Amino acid sequence: xxxxxxxxxxxxxxxxxxxxxxxxxxxxxxxxxxxxxxxxxxxxxxxxxxxxxxxxxxxxxxxxxxxxxxxxxxxxxxxxxxxxxxxxxxxxxxxxxxxxxxxxxxxxxxxxxxxxxxxxxxxxxxxxxxxxxxxxxxxxxxxxxxxxxxxxxxxxxxxxxxxxxxxxxxxxxxxxxxxxxxxxxxxxxxxxxxxxxxxxxxxxxxxxxxxxxxxxxxxxxxxxxxxxxxxxxxxxxxxxxxxxxxxxxxxxxxxxxxxxxxxxxxxxxxxxxxxxxxxxxxxxxxxxxxxxxxxxxxxxxxxxxxxxxxxxxxxxxxxxxxxxxxxxxxxxxxxxxxxxxxxxxxxxxxxxxxxxxxxxxxxxxxxxxxxxxxxxxxxxxxxxxxxxxxxxx
Amino acid sequence: xxxxxxxxxxxxxxxxxxxxxxxxxxxxxxxxxxxxxxxxxxxxxxxxxxxxxxxxxxxxxxxxxxxxxxxxxxxxxxxxxxxxxxxxxxxxxxxxxxxxxxxxxxxxxxxxxxxxxxxxxxxxxxxxxxxxxxxxxxxxxxxxxxxxxxxxxxxxxxxxxxxxxxxxxxxxxxxxxxxxxxxxxxxxxxxxxxxxxxxxxxxxxxxxxxxxxxxxxxxxxxxxxxxxxxxxxxxxxxxxxxxxxxxxxxxxxxxxxxxxxxxxxxxxxxxxxxxxxxxxxxxxxxxxxxxxxxxxxxxxxxxxxxxxxxxxxxxxxxxxxxxxxxxxxxxxxxxxxxxxxxxxxxxxxxxxxxxxxxxxxxxxxxxxxxxxxxxxxxxxxxxxxxxxxxxxxxxxxxxxxxxxxxxxxxxxxxxxxxxxxxxxxxxxxxxxxxxxxxxxxxxxxxxxxxxxxxxxxxxxxxxxxxxxxxxx
Numbered sequence: 091x092x093x094x095x096x097x098x099x100x101x102x103x104x105x106x107x108x109x110x111x112x113x114x115x116x117x118x119x120x121x122x123x124x125x126x127x128x129x130x131x132x133x134x135x136x137x138x139x140x141x142x143x144x145x146x147x148x149x150x151x152x153x154x155x156x157x158x159x160x161x162x163x164x165x166x167x168x169x170x171x172x173x174x175x176x177x178x179x180x181x182x183x184x185x186x187x188x189x190x191x192x193x194x195x196x197x198x199x200x201x202x203x204x205x206x207x208x209x210x211x212x213x214x215x216x217x218x219x220x221x222x223x224x225x226x227x228x229x230x231x232x233x234x235x236x237x238x239x240x241x242x243x244x245x246x247x248x249x250x251x252x253x254x255x256x257x258x259x260x261x262x263x264x265x266x267x268x269x270x271x272x273x274x275x276x277x278x279x280x281x282x283x284x285x286x287x288x289x290x291x292x293x294x295x296x297x298x299x300x301x302x303x304x305x306x307x308x309x310x311x312x313x314x315x316x317x318x319x320x321x322x323x324x325x326x327x328x329x330x331x332x333x334x335x336x337x338x339x340x341x342x343x344x345x346x347x348x349x350x351x352x353x354x355x356x357x358x359x360x361x362x363x364x365x366x367x368x369x370x371x372x373x374x375x376x377x378x379x380x381x382x383x384x385x386x387x388x389x390x391x392x393x394x395x396x397x398x399x400x401x402x403x404x405x406x407x408x409x410x411x412x413x414x415x416x417x418x419x420x421x422x423x424x425x426x427x428x429x430x431x432x433x434x435x436x437x438x439x440x441x442x443x444x445x446x447x448x449x450x451x452x453x454x455x456x457x458x459x460x461x462x463x464x465x466x467x468x469x470x471x472x473x474x475x476x477x478x479x480x481x482x483x
Numbered sequence: 484x485x486x487x488x489x490x491x492x493x494x495x496x497x498x499x500x501x502x503x504x505x506x507x508x509x510x511x512x513x514x515x516x517x518x519x520x521x522x523x524x525x526x527x528x529x530x531x532x533x534x535x536x537x538x539x540x541x542x543x544x545x546x547x548x549x550x551x552x553x554x555x556x557x558x559x560x561x562x563x564x565x566x567x568x569x570x571x572x573x574x575x576x577x578x579x580x581x582x583x584x585x586x587x588x589x590x591x592x593x594x595x596x597x598x599x600x601x602x603x604x605x606x607x608x609x610x611x612x613x614x615x616x617x618x619x620x621x622x623x624x625x626x627x628x629x630x631x632x633x634x635x636x637x638x639x640x641x642x643x644x645x646x647x648x649x650x651x652x653x654x655x656x657x658x659x660x661x662x663x664x665x666x667x668x669x670x671x672x673x674x675x676x677x678x679x680x681x682x683x684x685x686x687x688x689x690x691x692x693x694x695x696x697x698x699x700x701x702x703x704x705x706x707x708x709x710x711x712x713x714x715x716x717x718x719x720x721x722x723x724x725x726x727x728x729x730x731x732x733x734x735x736x737x738x739x740x741x742x743x744x745x746x747x748x749x750x751x752x753x754x755x756x757x758x759x760x761x762x763x764x765x766x767x768x769x770x771x772x773x774x775x776x777x778x779x780x781x782x783x784x785x786x787x788x789x790x791x792x793x794x795x796x797x798x799x800x801x802x803x804x805x806x807x808x809x810x811x812x813x814x815x816x817x818x819x820x821x822x823x824x825x826x827x828x829x830x831x832x833x834x835x836x837x838x839x840x841x842x843x844x845x846x847x848x849x850x851x852x853x854x855x856x857x858x859x860x861x862x863x864x865x866x867x868x869x870x871x872x873x874x875x876x877x878x879x880x881x882x883x884x885x886x887x888x889x890x891x892x893x894x895x896x897x898x899x900x901x902x903x904x905x906x907x908x909x910x911x912x913x914x915x916x917x918x919x920x921x922x923x924x925x926x927x928x929x930x931x932x933x934x935x936x937x938x939x940x941x942x943x944x945x946x947x948x949x950x951x952x953x954x955x
Contacts, residue, residue, distance in 0.1 A: 100760060145756045167618040168485045169762035172769055251844055252858030255769050255825045284837060307837035308758045445855040451772035
């Protein structure tokens with residue numbers, strides 16, 4: 091396959107582990123193809139696990155032991171204090187042994203092992219220190235090192251009621267940086283994931299749901315996000331060439347479908363009543379070809395209020411089997427759209443950051459690690475430009 | 484895993500420190516049944532003996548691990564008591580620094596005389612402790628403010644820590660004197676020490692003796708009085724040292740156990756795993772928006788667990804409400820009527836993220852946060868509960884309610900200083916001048932002014948009452 095999946099920070103690694111549990115150890119998969127679409131011929135997963143403190147990955151030692159190359163696990167100690175600047179710039183005087191250099195080495199090695207390198211998928215959160223800061227830096231370095239490869243990030247936004255006092259600063263700085271270097275940003279929201287988790291608990295329908303209703307709420311939230319990702323990115327028949335071997339280019343086709351403009355790359359996987367630039371619907375379990383004949387596509391078009399300048403606003407892929415369900419007749423529809431409701435979130439982040447900057451709060455912690463007020467201003471300008479772009483249509 | 488070093492200075496500091504090590508051994512023995520040196524232990528203990536795997540693990544078998552600690556006292560009584568008690572084999576002489584005559588409850592003697600005389604030795608012992616650590620993240624300093632050694636030499640050690648190890652976080656637990664303190668010069672000592680804390684510490688956890696007494700009395704009343712159905716589960720009370728190494732309970736043990744539990748809970752997420760890990764450097768970075776305003780009000784719940792085992796969800800919500808109740812705070816203050824700058828909730832035990840979020844949503848409306856930090860919550864979830872409880876919560880609030888405590892201190896100081904009472908004891912010490920006093924007072928006044936400035940923004944938050952309209 092062509093993707094290297096990189097998970098950075100506490101959230102990124104917890105989410106990533108749920109993703110691998112979903113995708114790599116599903117017993118329902120047929121034995122004749124590769125065990126997992128995201129692994130290489132020797133059975134090792136195409137993954138790089140990066141964290142600045144080891145506790146999250148210890149929990150999963152059993153699971154990752156035989157599945158990931160040792161060189162692909164990059165750990166440090168002490169954490170990054172929930173501070174973007176610390177994650178981005180690292181320790182004072184950190185030279186070649188630094189976390190960033192080791193992480194880039196691991197990514198390069200993993201990319202070289204691919205038969206065909208398409209790009210990376212980066213899993214991280216926006217509001218912490220490692221995931222947001224080191225994640226942003228990694229995006230920039232990967233863009234420099236592999237200029238023709240794609241970068242799709244899976245970014246998790248924090249709870250709006252307050253997960254960390256630094257969440258606005260960190261979200262602002264990482265969104266600005268990632269929007270510049272990445273090709274697409276799949277934005278997920280802790281609040282929406284939690285609401286979904288709460289509605290699901292106690293509703294046993296199908297193996298996935300039963301597992302979710304018994305696990306703790308964090309696991310449920312991560313499984314939900316992972317299944318949205320899987321719904322979009324696992325191989326689909328629409329994109330598999332007639333030889334039957336998937337190139338694994340779903341993430342890059344996704345970006346090509348849903349990001350028509352470089353100034354607006356933030357994607358949602360939920361429906362909303364704002365105007366959409368482009369929509370992708372992935373229908374799994376379509377063995378009787380009913381998707382084309384159903385009203386689903388028409389409803390999507392109406393519900394999304396697509397922009398007038400895009401002649402084919404809704405793209406769709408289909409696959410006869412639903413890998414994520416337990417029975418042959420289960421169906422799954424995942425929708426990814428690039429629509430302007432994201433400007434509400436961006437606006438909130440920019441406003442709150444402005445207020446905190448005006449009060450001068452926490453600025454000394456960022457200055458200590460090399461981020462000045464001018465960097466904040468630059469990030470606010472970038473985000474305001476994105477808001478304007480979304481608002482103009 | 485990162486390591487921390489505990490530096491305990493003075494009589495109070497060493498007594499609290501002794502309880503801390505006892506309870507730490509108890510907690511690790513409870514979690515680590517096999518007695519193998521693991522990563523959690525490495526945050527506070529060093530492995531000195533290779534033969535450490537033993538069955539039937541008890542705290543006494545933990546004696547193969549050496550605490551990362553430096554004990555400093557200018558008179559030998561307390562340290563000797565530790566060395567004769569059950570923890571004698573745990574410490575070795577290179578970790579101790581003692582003198583004979585004490586500081587006479589005089590900050591100047593502790594800070595200047597002993598500070599200069601023992602500077603080299605202190606730095607040496609600190610370096611040795613730091614060298615044993617692979618990745619030193621934090622120094623914990625435990626001392627009291629009202630005496631001579633803890634207050635004077637303790638703050639001197641703090642400035643040495645900043646000089647020698649500027650990158651390492653410094654978290655100070657300071658025991659503030661009550662108004663009815665028996666040391667007459669405690670206002671001088673406290674104000675002089677407070678200036679050092681404001682300048683050199685990364686964050687300070689102030690604790691008041693009176694609050695500790697109130698908590699102890701509340702628990703004792705609960706266990707002796709109270710209805711038969713409300714019996715407390717054995718050894719679950721926050722003041723109990725049962726299950727540890729200590730022998731008979733000494734007079735201040737109950738109060739000191741509370742402070743020891745505070746330190747254990749603060750470091751729990753750094754030592755054990757959980758769904759939302761929170762390291763020690765995150766405490767200062769997330770809760771301290773302005774460098775000088777780093778005084779965090781601690782409050783601990785639950786104080787005890789009832790012997791009746793039904794734990795419905797209501798109990799969990801009650802735990803969150805209690806954390807914001809004045810009875811559970813370790814200093815006397817009123818945070819609900821002052822302004823929150825930020826608040827950390829460190830939860831231990833089997834609590835879900837959804838419970839945490841639900842309680843934050845529930846409590847938010849009643850807690851006034853500063854306008855630019857309405858989402859100023861920092862959350863941490865550790866899966867290992869403390870001994871004797873199924874879950875617990877530590878709340879650290881950076882709140883302007885510490886201002887009255889400081890104003891009170893300033894008043895007591897001014898009463899003595901105006902009359903120049905006892906001043907000659909201080910001025911006789913080499914290196915001590917009037918300017919040291921005036922600088923300390925200026926520092927305290929400007930600190931109070933900064934809190935005032937923030938409080939002023941609170942009044943702007945209150946919307947004007949709608950005017951009555953007269954129908955015409």
